[in-house]
Amino acid sequence: MSIERTRNFCIIAHIDHGKTTLSDRLLERTGTIHERDRQDQLLDSMDLERERGITIKAHPVTMRYRSKVGESYLLNLIDTPGHVDFAYEVSRSLAACEGALLIVDAAQGVEAQTVANIHLAHKQGLTIVPVINKIDLPNADLPAVHRQLEEILQIPAEEALEASAKMGIGIEEILEAVVHRIPAPQKPVDDTLRGLVFDSVFDIYRGVVAYVRVFSGNIKADQAVKLMSNDSRYEIKEVGVFTPKMLAQAGLKAGDVGYFIANIKTTADIKIGDTITDQRNPAREALPGFQEIHPMVFSGIYPINTADFEHLKTAIGKLRLNDSAFVYQPESSVALGFGFRCGFLGLLHMEIIQERLRREYDMDIIATSPSVIYEVLTTRKELLLVDNPAHLPDPSVIDEIREPIVKAYVLCPNENIGDILQLILEKRGTMDHTESLDTRRVMLHCELPLNEILVDFNDKIKSVTRGYGSMDYEHAGYRAAKLVKLDLLVNGEPVDAFSMIVHRDRADARGRQLAAKLKEVIPQQLYQVAIQAAIGGKIIARESVSALRKNVTAKCYGGDITRKRKLLEKQKEGKKRMKSIGKINIPQEAFIQVLKTQ
């Protein structure tokens, strides 16, 4: 198909607004798949994705479409990860397209994620085709949604298509809009191969399968190619398109979207956003926008049972094969034994990895409280990146600590504005501005430290607004803050798993809270146990666990003896499973309890 008859587009939407259903309908209507062999939600292949109704990995698919006037088109649908944790991956997927379908739920209206995604699409210069979906719902409010599109997203009301993917309404109109409104790929400037690698997956039989959008030149089997970020060289084994199954082709040309396979060992070897070019006739410059991905959120992952370390190591290694954004390195903790310091793109990414370890690999794991990566400027003007509180240098050599900031969009019903403002304030956020979405809802634009929204910000928004609020964010650089390391000491000895970097103004309250929680979970010992929270050498909170006074079985006669012995054996066995900190035996459950409250 000629480049004029090719359309590359993606679908962007808030969770549950119907992206996957619409994708399936497009595949059916174009005859790419038939209804009888379709599984629900065809493009999402991981169980976890399906369960959470979110897409983590982008799966392109090529469709053929004959328009109303009888012209044939090649449509490449690139499914994007919806969540902002994967903003870079989303941006590379968007970069492979010329246009985007923006799906908005007819009953729910514009949500925070819609706004965040539209911003990304605008940055890529994509043509937006707005689609109001689920118009069959009894509570659909089309005028309100049209108004929101106009007011919040500056999209003229008449541009929005109305559809119900579920009922199959408006699908034809959407396809027509794709071919008529979204521009064809630009004609290439020359014949030099420039291909954008926008994702890759690991296949145990075939190695890495890279997804590629060709901007100029051709890519075909046996071609000698190289990746421009690191000059690594490969020979192409196979190229093809997704129909949605992989279908080998003689070659891919400018404007095409497909895959190539080239003896690449792991997904870490081929970076998303890289440019593939010809070895003999290389492009002089790479396609714009390539970045190394840096994890934003870190957490220690440990096996609950220390004997499972090797098992965990294998499982983490396997996950990494298919997810190059996930990084890890071994670490050990006095409290938790051997484990891994893991880096994630964001909170959702972290939850997904942890959940996959539990589910797919059947691991019992404990995760330490998530932390972000801090920039530490030393007095000698060195800039250190610190992702683990344990590695924070001594305060005396720190000139400044900077923390990552996010620009957040919080959408909430009018009546909750006060509570949400309060929440943002509690999280050390600053308000930028607010705008009314309609008569019922407002959108708050604010900046927040990433660290503050790691744990419960989203949950709190949901609970304050009884589920009606939503939140999304994008990264917005680093800013200096009064940050300190908070340590918890048990009988004078710091417990590494509990150390954290917190804002100075929060440290006292946090210290008190953690010390009190620790007091609850440390079992009584034969002597008094002192629990302290400290910043540097300064104690900011203390608690004590009083000494055990009485632990003795009253009756010990014939029938009691076995029971008594088993009781003692159990006590002894329990002691073995405890971690000894400053001579105090702390059950592992205590660590888990405290880490949970963080």
Place this chain on the structure above:
Amino acid sequence: MKSELMSNGAIHNCAERTSAHPIRHVYVHIPFCARICPYCAFYKERADPAQTERFCLALLAELESSGLRLNLQPETIFFGGGTPTALSTSPLRELIQGFGDLLDLTKLVEWTVEANPGSVSPAKAQMLRSLGVNRISLGVQSWDDQLLAVLGREHSAAQAELSVQILREAGFTNLNIDLMFGLPGQTAAQWEATLARTIALQPEHVSAYCLTYEEDTEFFLRRARGELRADEQTDAQFFELAMQALGSAGYRHYEISNYARAGYASHHNRGYWAGEDYLGIGPSAFSTIGLQRSQNVPDYRVYSDRVQAGESLTSSEEALTPQIKRSESIALSLRTSEGIPSHWLDSWNDEREEFLSLGLIRQDNARVRLTERGKLLADSVAAAFV
């Protein structure tokens, strides 16, 4: 039944093997109670008079068959329960007489029967004494009528005092009074008064048990529901009050919950703590013979049926090992005033040092013993040594 047992080769061999070690302690479980106390986890039921005769015969039949396979030379017999004296005088007499007939009692030094105040008539007391019973353990629990009501006891303090009088008049010169502390709502003053009144009655032996919330009891459920609360600090204080009061009244604290005047420590119970073999007769009774511990079926009707049918009475068995016996010896001996020989603990020096420095144990004459403070933490110490 006799021939069946004798034809069983295993049992025969067993008898040969064990005959060299006479069994010196016999426990008999009488599971009847006039009333079910809400804290008690022992197997007991309300007595069904129509069943008691058959049950007493079953006990004697079990004893007889045990005598055929084991070398029984009892130095102590202990009738516990339940409440043995819940049996009326005549079946109790036949039972006691039956024991006298079936057993060689030439070595017997102590024959204890547990009794509840209110279930000991002068006639019953005299019968017991005349048939060789020489020690009564009286379940007084408290001298406070209000607390007795909390415990669901049938008797009053006045009745308990009368029982002591009856037993003394019947000629019992070895009397134990069972007490409980850490009761719901019990004050230190109430406990001190109970101790003082006990001491004033001059029993030879006092057992003072901290209330334990045993599973499968009403008290356990009530505590789980938050109606009752165990308070470690108060329990510890009451334990200390008992040690002080009884100690200064001349009672020797010879085991965690037991105090006796010189020469009146319970031989039977010391047998348990010394790891000696014992034979248990009756439903739910435990026996430990050599490295075998077993429990009889804990239902007196099933028990009686099985005895009658000549079937095995065992409901559960546990094979002990020398290591287990050793662990038990340490745990049990540690609870006694003798303590344990120091050389038993050679490989646990770290813990020993810690316990010494915390003042939980002391070491003299090559023995390790619990201090007063250590007695309150006996399980913590024992857990390190088993």
